[in-house]
Amino acid sequence: MAVDTSSLSERKLIILKAIIQNYLETGEPVGSRTLSKYTELNLSSATIRNEMADLEDLGYIFQPHTSAGRIPSDKGYRLYVDMLMEEKEQEITEREDAMLEKADKVEKVLQQAAKVLASNTNYATMVSAPVNNRNTLKFIQLSQVDEEQIVAVIVLGGNVIKNKIIEVGETLSNETLLKLNMLLNTTLNGMSIDQITLGLIARLKEQAGIHSEVIGHVLDAVAEIIHVDDDMKIYTSGTTNIFKYPELSDKQSAQEIISAFEEKQQLEDLVTETLASGDDHAIQVYIGDEAPVKNMKDCSVVTATYELGEGMKGTIGIIGPKRMDYEHVMKTLKTLQSELDAIYNKNPKE
Amino acid sequence: MAVDTSSLSERKLIILKAIIQNYLETGEPVGSRTLSKYTELNLSSATIRNEMADLEDLGYIFQPHTSAGRIPSDKGYRLYVDMLMEEKEQEITEREDAMLEKADKVEKVLQQAAKVLASNTNYATMVSAPVNNRNTLKFIQLSQVDEEQIVAVIVLGGNVIKNKIIEVGETLSNETLLKLNMLLNTTLNGMSIDQITLGLIARLKEQAGIHSEVIGHVLDAVAEIIHVDDDMKIYTSGTTNIFKYPELSDKQSAQEIISAFEEKQQLEDLVTETLASGDDHAIQVYIGDEAPVKNMKDCSVVTATYELGEGMKGTIGIIGPKRMDYEHVMKTLKTLQSELDAIYNKNPKE
């Protein structure tokens, strides 16, 4: 993903960068006079104007209307971000364990992470809980709850615990349950989901004899729990930060963005896309239409993937105006990413 | 809570009601001319004006500015709602099982309920998961997960299942676990939380012998899980509906309301308040400042309490503009309330 700067002179690059940075701060179109003061190179506004005309021809900037200053186009932002990417392959030195208290439940950590991120950046944020994809089954336990109900507790790799109530048409004796538990665990423990084949299931059922139906139910439960989209939990925070940016806070935009956050479906798409696009620990930046979420066409979305060990990956994302502070955001994201990586990979205990 | 209509003539009541209903529809201040056509009683605008002047003196309506029509005041709304309350102690005949599919997880049902409600009313909605207050312990199961980790699965009355990972400093044998499980269940099963006294705990630990520490951890887990505020889950939907009402969709208001929905804390207060105010199956209406949530001072909030059996209560709430369609909302709420009551009380199975 090398940046193609060949078509731009050094000076044009500097001017473009100046335009973007200035616009990031103010949110107002920036004019030639402003720039002639703002930049290092001592050039008159007229010269700048000429350069700006060129940059506009090349599609990096545009005027919202005649006789207004220039605003970076998506293409302009893209160039800028790509430059940042190359520059910033460097220190992640500082950590910000600041507000990240220890909390033993994954959920809470993630919710907390979203909050920290939001308060740190002033943008809207989301954190997706890790998807237990090609995961391993660690442990299954059936227990009697009511006459005709048992609960299946299923522990997955990474100590994700799920449970499901199963209706059985009969009352099972303690003994039977014990036997079934034994059977299930000796057969399935440590298995990855993909390893559970039809043949295996048939064999299990055979061994269960008259209780094969129960086994069926249990395996259904396992399948359901594994099914990814079903329970992709997503935590959000700072949604209302968008009101801080006039260009996003008109009724139309605000409604679109906020409902994307509430409905979650669109965020799920975003997560899926992010996870799909290989390159694990890279930071990804979607500008405007580039994002797979149509409600965010007026935003920029910056995402990172983190890993909770054993192949469980989740996504952190920041959603803000196109003129977001990419530099800061990318840095913060990287920090949090490595923080999450660290907490769970090296040191699962408190 | 009888309505004090003594101070108002029959005619004034009719006019007030007409003003409110008209304003509910249009959202615009309503003038005397409009009313003289709108009402049954054939009165000229002039007469209506006189009556309106009186109503304004009494504080039921007011003008947003001179030479504008009248708008109901909080007091006006209150009177209107109270009248509705008395009228509508009647049929809940129709059900709207429409979209309420069966879903065996409580969470999903509630999330679904919030959605149905939102799409049905066009307001923002919230449903709080039942608080397992003076609840009973149905079942506890400890299982080995890792060398030094066990998981405690705790089933509460109403089949609410919780789990928690417990770090133990030692590896427990299967036998020991079995013994501990037995001990815990014979002692605690069917007990309400309040019945677990210090004395009881001491006795348990004594019986557990060298494993008393584990028992301690388990009981801590139980305590933590019981602790109400900790996990009051609240499901929301249709937040962006507020953009449908101009009086709520300016930046300021929108931000306040939406962040109340996101932060949840304020919603929790609302739930607490609702649950606290006795009168179980009543519908409660908070108009403007009456609500315990300051961010909703420009809204009306209508809530209902439902019960999932065994004393587990939750709250359903609708948040909208003051000019909400109280009649429809209250009816819908009642239906859903009895629906939830029914599903779980009479017929827990599928």
Place this chain on the structure above:
DNA sequence: GTTAGCACTCAAAACAAGGGAGTGCTAATA
């Protein structure tokens, strides 16, 4: 007690004028 009529008020819409930031182009300059 009710109504018609009239003068009055005020918010919102429509319009007009001026200011100002910014541009493109041309001609002068280094």
Place this chain on the structure above:
DNA sequence: TATTAGCACTCCCTTGTTTTGAGTGCTAAC
């Protein structure tokens, strides 16, 4: 030849003014 100063032009935004119209309060007539 690249840069700059200067100027005419554009167009948005602000401000002020006018018009319109819905609505009121009051008074006098029915």
